[in-house]
Amino acid sequence: MQEIKSVRDADVAGKRVLVAVDFNVPLKDGMIVDDARIRACLPTLELLKGRGAKIVIMTHLGRPGGREVEGLKVAPIAHRLGELMGCRVTVAPEESDFMMLENLRFDPREKEGSAEMAQELATFGDVFVNDAFSNSHRAHASIIGVPQILPSFAGVRLMEECEKLQEALTPPPGAIAIIGGAKFETKQPLIEKLIPQYAKILVGGAMGNDIIKARGLPVGASLVSNVPANVAIASNDKLAVANDAVIEKLEPKEARTGLVVDVRADERIVDVGPVTAAAWAQVAEDAPFVLWNGPLGIYEEGYTEASDLVAQALARSGARAVVGGGDTGAALRKYSFDPQKVFLSTGGGAMLLFLTEGTLPGIEALKQKV
Numbered sequence: 001m002q003e004i005k006s007v008r009d010a011d012v013a014g015k016r017v018l019v020a021v022d023f024n025v026p027l028k029d030g031m032i033v034d035d036a037r038i039r040a041c042l043p044t045l046e047l048l049k050g051r052g053a054k055i056v057i058m059t060h061l062g063r064p065g066g067r068e069v070e071g072l073k074v075a076p077i078a079h080r081l082g083e084l085m086g087c088r089v090t091v092a093p094e095e096s097d098f099m100m101l102e103n104l105r106f107d108p109r110e111k112e113g114s115a116e117m118a119q120e121l122a123t124f125g126d127v128f129v130n131d132a133f134s135n136s137h138r139a140h141a142s143i144i145g146v147p148q149i150l151p152s153f154a155g156v157r158l159m160e161e162c163e164k165l166q167e168a169l170t171p172p173p174g175a176i177a178i179i180g181g182a183k184f185e186t187k188q189p190l191i192e193k194l195i196p197q198y199a200k201i202l203v204g205g206a207m208g209n210d211i212i213k214a215r216g217l218p219v220g221a222s223l224v225s226n227v228p229a230n231v232a233i234a235s236n237d238k239l240a241v242a243n244d245a246v247i248e249k250l251e252p253k254e255a256r257t258g259l260v261v262d263v264r265a266d267e268r269i270v271d272v273g274p275v276t277a278a279a280w281a282q283v284a285e286d287a288p289f290v291l292w293n294g295p296l297g298i299y300e301e302g303y304t305e306a307s308d309l310v311a312q313a314l315a316r317s318g319a320r321a322v323v324g325g326g327d328t329g330a331a332l333r334k335y336s337f338d339p340q341k342v343f344l345s346t347g348g349g350a351m352l353l354f355l356t357e358g359t360l361p362g363i364e365a366l367k368q369k370v
Contacts, residue, residue, distance in 0.1 A: 004366040007044055007129050007153040012053035018125025018150065019044065020142050020362075022132040022346065023059040023077045030071070032080050036333070037134070040346050042084060044131045044155035049085065049098070056124045057081070057089070057100040058142050060135070066108030074103050110141050118145025131155025133162075134347035136362025137354075147365040154366055157346070162363070164343040165354050168322045171197055171289045178284070178310065180205035180294030181325065185227040190356045192233060194291070201239050202280050204272050204296030204306065208241045210234070212260055212269075215241075219260075221250055222268040223298075240280075244273030246303060271297025272306035280306075281313035290314055290321040292328055293351055299327035307331040314342065324351035 010017075021041045026033040048055050062072040075091055078100045082089040090096040101124065104110040109117035118141045122128070128150040130136065135143055136158070146152070154162075177198045179187060184207045194201055203211055206223040213219045214234035233239070247263055248255045248270045257273050272280070277296070284290050296310065297303035308331050314321055315337035323332055324345035332344060345351045354360055 004363060005153045006159055007047060007131075007155050010127060010129070010151075010153045012048055012051050012127055015053055015126040016056060016124065017048050017053040017127045017129055018056045018058065018121065018146065019048070019129045019155070020132040020135070020146070021057055021059050021155075022134045023057075023074070023081075024061050024134075025077065027062075027071070027076065030076055032076055034330075034333075035080055035084075036329070036344075037346055038077065038081055038084065040157050041131050041155065044129065044157060045081075045085060047156065048129070049087075053127075054097045055099070058104055058121065058124075059100070059132070060105040060110065061103045062105070064103065064105050066105065066111070068103075068106045072103055072105075074100055104140075104142055111138075112141070113139045113145060114141045115145055117141040118149060122146050122149040125150055128152040129155050130362055130366060131157050132362070133158045133345070133360075134350050136360040137347075137350040139361050143362040144365040147368055152366050152368070154363075158363075160343075161345055161347065161351075162354065164322050165345070165351065166358075168289075168291045168355065169193075169197065169358075171291065174199050174287060175289035175291070176283055176287045177201045178280070178290065178292040178294075178296075179203050179207060180296050180307070180328070182206035182223060182225070184210035184225045184229045187352060188230060188233060190352055191239070193356060195236060195238050198238070198291070199287075200283065202283070203239055203241050205294055205298075207294070208272070208296075209269055211239060211241050217261055218263045218265075219269060220247075220263040220265050220267040222263065242269075242272040242276040244275045245269045246271035246273055246297065246305075270301065271303035274305070277306035277309045281309045284310050285313040285317040285319070287317075287319055290319055290323075291355075292321065292323045293325045293348065295325070295327040295331065299330070304331065308334060311335060324348055 078089040209222040210229040211234045214229040296306040311331040315335035321342045325348040
């Protein structure tokens with residue numbers, strides 16, 4: 001991380017600083033449900049404010065599909081940020097020394113990585129700061145285009161994310177990794193990278209289904225990847241999958257627990273079973289270090305028990321850990337944990353890509369000399 005410059009070293013007094021953040025927070029009835037991503041960027045914003053910078057924030061919110069959506073405007077975010085910062089934050093076109101641009105995803109050029117849009121955004125700043133780690137795996141105009149135009153720096157949070165994830169690539173002996181979610185083919189390179197470094201890799205979610213299938217066991221109607229899991233990787237004895245599962249019948253919808261060898265054609269695996277979940281929770285509690293990305297079950301459908309049990313054990317253990325992914329973070333935040341030991345990453349996809357590649361497009365863009 002020595003190749004990119006930190007915002008701590010930037011001369012910002014009296015300058016307009018254009019700050020990329022990811023304030024893509026959950027909203028309900030126009031109210032913010034969870035402001036964790038806003039709070040994560042406060043160290044950078046407080047540093048800039050304290051040094052006399054004029055701050056211009058840019059973020060996206062939701063998936064408006066390149067058009068203006070009333071319910072996805074940034075006004076609630078600006079209001080909450082103002083409360084946290086103890087000052088008024090205006091929304092463009094109302095100008096002030098602390099301003100937020102409207103939702104970048106209202107403009108389809110953002111997702112396209114438009115050089116034209118990057119030029120337009122750059123007119124709002126003299127200096128650019130990227131503190132949007134969770135967006136830095138995307139080649140968007142605000143992330144990779146603006147650094148080609150303005151002197152650029154990494155925010156406090158972005159630097160911390162990179163440092164913590166680098167530590168996860170050199171864990172202590174006996175460390176375990178927990179990988180959930182879907183699309184085994186996209187996470188296979190990471191698993192291959194982790195196998196030599198970790199004592200055990202516990203695999204849940206649809207990824208667990210892929211390994212179960214590759215090992216010749218039935219998965220019924222469970223979600224699996226379109227590309228079959230590599231048998232050589234799936235058979236590695238460091239990879240552990242559930243022995244029992246929560247199994248849901250499709251019609252009528254009803255769930256039961258049973259062994260994964262007993263999944264019928266009209267059933268699907270929806271969560272790691274209670275016996276395996278308890279065993280994995282104990283493994284997490286006893287480990288000196290845990291890397292965790294992705295839930296163990298279909299979290300958004302209410303199958304949260306296994307993920308919550310492991311999260312509770314990890315919070316209780318006091319072990320060092322790096323945890324990422326929206327549902328995984330939601331599970332962990334249900335319990336009180338020591339933030340000095342457990343680092344909760346703001347990224348899901350960005351975290352996975354950084355662990356695999358050691359960098360991100362948004363980080364590489366900061367290395368360009370303007």
